[in-house]
Every structure is written in structure tokens, then in C-alpha cells.
Amino acid sequence: MFQPAKRCKLIQLSEIRKMFELVAEDAINLSLGEPDFDTPLNIREAVKVALDSGFTHYTPNKGIIELREAISCKLEDENKINADPESIIVTVGASEALHISIQALINSGDEVLIPDPGFISYDPCVKLAEGKIVPLELHEENEFRMTADDVIDTITDKTKAIILNSPANPTGSVMQKEDIKGIAEIAEDNNIYLISDEIYEKIIYEGKHYSPGRYTDNAITINGFSKTYAMTGFRIGYVAAKPELIEEMLKVHQYNAACASSLSQIAGLEALTGPQECVGEMLNEFKRRRDLVVKRLNQMEITFKAPEGAFYVFPKVENSMEFVNKAINKGVIIVNGAGFGKCGEGHFRISYAASYEKLTEAMDRLDSINI
Ligand SMILES: Cc1ncc(COP(=O)(O)O)c(C=O)c1O
Structure with missing residues (x-):
């Protein structure tokens, strides 16, 4: 019987990647930490x-x-x-x-x-x-x-x-x-x-x-x-x-x-x-997206801390796993906070490295979830 090295048994494949593989084609994926821009x-x-x-x-x-x-x-x-x-x-x-x-x-x-x-x-x-x-x-x-x-x-x-x-x-x-x-x-x-x-x-x-x-x-x-x-x-x-x-x-x-x-x-x-303008341009767009997500989460009366950097927001809900599953059913892929450690429990992560249009649609879908 195949016996892998013990060190490999200590670790698991990333939950984020696993979820990504589950998603329907028309789903909006807000789970990955990957800018959607083309390389300059x-x-x-x-x-x-x-x-x-x-x-x-x-x-x-x-x-x-x-x-x-x-x-x-x-x-x-x-x-x-x-x-x-x-x-x-x-x-x-x-x-x-x-x-x-x-x-x-x-x-x-x-x-x-x-x-x-x-x-x-x-x-x-x-x-x-x-x-x-x-x-x-x-x-x-x-x-x-x-x-x-x-x-x-x-x-x-x-x-x-x-x-x-x-x-x-x-x-x-x-x-x-x-x-x-x-x-x-x-x-x-x-x-x-x-x-x-x-x-x-x-x-x-x-x-x-x-x-x-x-x-x-x-x-x-x-x-x-x-x-x-x-x-x-x-x-x-x-x-x-x-x-x-x-x-x-x-x-x-x-x-x-x-x-x-x-x-x-x-x-x-x-x-x-080379020229550095691209960095500022991408930052401005990330900021526009952050402001959109912040505004929509506020309207949904979800508790969260407005992010000061990176392109993630980490809101809190009573049952985050249930919320993540409901979001997936609505075609929005987000990640349960527990995957980031014990203190992440009761949270979920949205990556806003997706386009403004996709984010707008995703926030509409999240807004339609009963919590
Ligand atoms: C905090 C943090 N460190 C490192 C990495 C890995 O970056 P790289 O693509 O350069 O391997 C990531 C990617 O998501 C990240 O979020």
C-alpha cells in the first residue's frame, strides 16, 4: 500500500483551490488573490x-x-x-x-x-x-x-x-x-x-x-x-x-x-x-472596487472593517459557512474565514481583484441572501 511521507500528511491542499474547482462556469469567482488586469x-x-x-x-x-x-x-x-x-x-x-x-x-x-x-x-x-x-x-x-x-x-x-x-x-x-x-x-x-x-x-x-x-x-x-x-x-x-x-x-x-x-x-x-504608471492605475482601480464593496456591505448591514490595503475584505456573519454555501448557490465564490486560522471563524473573505462589473453583480447576489 502506498505510504506517503509523514510530512505530506501534516498538510492539506488549499481549500480555496478546491472551491475554485467546484464552481459553475457562470459563477463569479471572488475567491482568488489574483489581479484580473493584463500584465503591462x-x-x-x-x-x-x-x-x-x-x-x-x-x-x-x-x-x-x-x-x-x-x-x-x-x-x-x-x-x-x-x-x-x-x-x-x-x-x-x-x-x-x-x-x-x-x-x-x-x-x-x-x-x-x-x-x-x-x-x-x-x-x-x-x-x-x-x-x-x-x-x-x-x-x-x-x-x-x-x-x-x-x-x-x-x-x-x-x-x-x-x-x-x-x-x-x-x-x-x-x-x-x-x-x-x-x-x-x-x-x-x-x-x-x-x-x-x-x-x-x-x-x-x-x-x-x-x-x-x-x-x-x-x-x-x-x-x-x-x-x-x-x-x-x-x-x-x-x-x-x-x-x-x-x-x-x-x-x-x-x-x-x-x-x-x-x-x-x-x-x-x-x-x-520601466515606467511605473501602471502601478498607480491599478491601485486606483482597486480603490474604486474597494469603495464599491465597502458601500454595498454597509447597505447590507454586515459588520466589517474597511480594508486599508491588499484587495480583500473580511466581514463577519453569524454562520459564515452557511453564508459561503448560500453565496455559492447564488453563483458567487467566496472563502470561509476559518481557512485562515481559528480567529478567522465567523468571517468570510471577498477578493475584490475582479472587475467592477462582476463585483457589482456579485454584491447584488450576496445582497439577496437571507441572513
Ligand atoms: C500574503 C501572500 N504572500 C505570498 C503570496 C504568494 O505570492 P506569489 O505569487 O509571489 O508566490 C500570496 C498570494 O496570494 C499572498 O497573498
């Missing part, structure tokens, strides 16, 4: 040129130097992080960056604080490394923000790392500067690493993004191109950390992916160094 033309053109010129071979394991230099400048200019190109690995999406960071850091039994509710990959990534998950409970009363006080109350002498995600999936909350700074100090004082997932950095409506990496060398900064530049299918991201950590991550990356796709690296290079 200049990026696609740069890839075509690279393809025609035969740029189809392996690249250095860490990624092409031009891209790492561009990332290094971006981190310095925008995030106030000092990371030279040798301290950066270009990865297969932020997803791989998360995986290699955790593989390089976590031993069996090490405690890792993860936001609850939080992005669905954190828990399985830590489990695959045999780490011990410690949920860091985020509460609606506090706008689902992670605070330095929450961290102080939750760390132990076994805490090896804390995962931060601001702006956050699934809540859209944005952490405040003093908390980022405070958590960076806690990390320094207690020899804890901060794995900072900054994939929604540019999708921010209120507040400002601060990277823990500007305050501590214990930060591992993870970012990517999927959300900011509508490049999910390119599978390209990056991680920056202090050199000794990067060398360990590189081993995992080398024997796992070897390098990110050469063409996707060209796409990433063009994204960072």
Missing part, C-alpha cells in the same frame, strides 16, 4: 524580445545580476533596507521565498509565530519544516493589526521566527510604524527572525508601508511581482536577508528550483526599471 505591455514586450534573442538558458542561482541590482536599489530607495545584490535571491514567486526562508531557519520544534487569521501558506510551510506553529491572534477590535504587545505576550525562549504580513491577506489591515519598529526591537533583543511578507506593499489605500528590514538585520524581506504588476503566472519574487542566512537559503533554492525562469527574470527587471 512594456513587460510583455521585454519578454518577447528576450525570447527572440534566445534568453532561454539557466541563469545564476541567485538570479541575473541586473535584476538583483534593480531589487537592491528598490529596497534602498523605497524600503530603506541595505541589501547588496549578493544578499538577494530571485525566487519562484514570493511562495518559494517563504519556503526557503523557513527551510533554512526552522528546526524541529522551533516555534514560529504566524498571524491568525493569516495567509494560508504560512501554516503548511512551517509544518513541512517540522516547526511548531504558534498562532498570533489578531482581533477585529484592533483592526486585525499585529502589535508589539501581542508579540511580547506570545514569544517564548523557543520562538525562532515571526511571520509578518502587512498589508495583510485576508484582512486588508496595515501595520503601524511603531508596531513594526517595536517588533524589530523585540526581534533584536530575543534573537528572533522576522519573516516579512511584503507582497501587497504597493496596494495600500490608507497608511504607509514600513519594512522591518529598515530597523533590524534579523529581518528577511520577501516581496514579488505577482500583485503589484499583475504577474501571477510569471512566478517571480525575491528575498533579501543578511549574507549568512542567504547562503543557507541558497542551498535550498539551488536543489529545489536551481533558478527562477530566465524570461520571468527579464519581466521582473522591466517591471522594476
Whole structure:
């Protein structure tokens, strides 16, 4: 009889993907974290040129130097992080960056604080490394923000790392500067690493993004191109950390992916160094959609916190599973909050990365549900 490795039995396939596969063709899918925009033309053109010129071979394991230099400048200019190109690995999406960071850091039994509710990959990534998950409970009363006080109350002498995600999936909350700074100090004082997932950095409506990496060398900064530049299918991201950590991550990356796709690296290079108007245009459209969803949820008298960033809203209903099932019956796919952790129970997540027209129709359908 087939016996899979025990580590695979510790984790399950994503509920979100499973739901996606169930849906009828005419259903409106508000379950995926994927911008519906086309990748900007200049990026696609740069890839075509690279393809025609035969740029189809392996690249250095860490990624092409031009891209790492561009990332290094971006981190310095925008995030106030000092990371030279040798301290950066270009990865297969932020997803791989998360995986290699955790593989390089976590031993069996090490405690890792993860936001609850939080992005669905954190828990399985830590489990695959045999780490011990410690949920860091985020509460609606506090706008689902992670605070330095929450961290102080939750760390132990076994805490090896804390995962931060601001702006956050699934809540859209944005952490405040003093908390980022405070958590960076806690990390320094207690020899804890901060794995900072900054994939929604540019999708921010209120507040400002601060990277823990500007305050501590214990930060591992993870970012990517999927959300900011509508490049999910390119599978390209990056991680920056202090050199000794990067060398360990590189081993995992080398024997796992070897390098990110050469063409996707060209796409990433063009994204960072080409015109940036597309970023503002997409942000404006996300904001228009957010305002629509906020207005409609208010009219429906559903309790929720208006998102300050990312493209999710995380409302509360009495029986969220029942609500999600009723929504599916009406042809709107949304996700039950429990999938994001215990503190997500009683909530559901709407991704408003779909078109304004689809969102309008979806909100009409949700409005017709009896709750
Ligand atoms: C918080 C968060 N981190 C990371 C990722 C993965 O991004 P990528 O497409 O770069 O692997 C996602 C995707 O939904 C996300 O929501």
C-alpha cells in the first residue's frame, strides 16, 4: 500500500483551490488573490524580445545580476533596507521565498509565530519544516493589526521566527510604524527572525508601508511581482536577508528550483526599471472596487472593517459557512474565514481583484441572501 511521507500528511491542499474547482462556469469567482488586469505591455514586450534573442538558458542561482541590482536599489530607495545584490535571491514567486526562508531557519520544534487569521501558506510551510506553529491572534477590535504587545505576550525562549504580513491577506489591515519598529526591537533583543511578507506593499489605500528590514538585520524581506504588476503566472519574487542566512537559503533554492525562469527574470527587471504608471492605475482601480464593496456591505448591514490595503475584505456573519454555501448557490465564490486560522471563524473573505462589473453583480447576489 502506498505510504506517503509523514510530512505530506501534516498538510492539506488549499481549500480555496478546491472551491475554485467546484464552481459553475457562470459563477463569479471572488475567491482568488489574483489581479484580473493584463500584465503591462512594456513587460510583455521585454519578454518577447528576450525570447527572440534566445534568453532561454539557466541563469545564476541567485538570479541575473541586473535584476538583483534593480531589487537592491528598490529596497534602498523605497524600503530603506541595505541589501547588496549578493544578499538577494530571485525566487519562484514570493511562495518559494517563504519556503526557503523557513527551510533554512526552522528546526524541529522551533516555534514560529504566524498571524491568525493569516495567509494560508504560512501554516503548511512551517509544518513541512517540522516547526511548531504558534498562532498570533489578531482581533477585529484592533483592526486585525499585529502589535508589539501581542508579540511580547506570545514569544517564548523557543520562538525562532515571526511571520509578518502587512498589508495583510485576508484582512486588508496595515501595520503601524511603531508596531513594526517595536517588533524589530523585540526581534533584536530575543534573537528572533522576522519573516516579512511584503507582497501587497504597493496596494495600500490608507497608511504607509514600513519594512522591518529598515530597523533590524534579523529581518528577511520577501516581496514579488505577482500583485503589484499583475504577474501571477510569471512566478517571480525575491528575498533579501543578511549574507549568512542567504547562503543557507541558497542551498535550498539551488536543489529545489536551481533558478527562477530566465524570461520571468527579464519581466521582473522591466517591471522594476520601466515606467511605473501602471502601478498607480491599478491601485486606483482597486480603490474604486474597494469603495464599491465597502458601500454595498454597509447597505447590507454586515459588520466589517474597511480594508486599508491588499484587495480583500473580511466581514463577519453569524454562520459564515452557511453564508459561503448560500453565496455559492447564488453563483458567487467566496472563502470561509476559518481557512485562515481559528480567529478567522465567523468571517468570510471577498477578493475584490475582479472587475467592477462582476463585483457589482456579485454584491447584488450576496445582497439577496437571507441572513
Ligand atoms: C500574503 C501572500 N504572500 C505570498 C503570496 C504568494 O505570492 P506569489 O505569487 O509571489 O508566490 C500570496 C498570494 O496570494 C499572498 O497573498
